[in-house]
Amino acid sequence: MFLKSVDASDKVKDGQLLFQLLDQVFEEVGVANVVQVITDNASNYVLASKLLEEKHKTIFWTTCCTLHRPHA
DSSP states (O other): OOOOOOOOTTTTTOHHHHHHHHHHHHHHHOGGGOOEEEEOOSHHHHHHHHHHHHHOTTOEEEEOOOOOOOOO
8 A cells, every 4th residue: 555655865865764754654554554664675774674673563674675687
């Protein structure tokens, strides 16, 4: 389900700010309604996810998975 869009282009490199943005969404929808968070595996997202998992013990964080195919 798509909930909302946030222009975070000035915040995406800061894990603490990403944590705050994601945590706001958790509070809006209710932590009990959040089961899994899927993000990029860059260090800023890893930090944000660790902070979220520390605060909300019931969530599960997963990095996104992509398949890279070389150009033919």
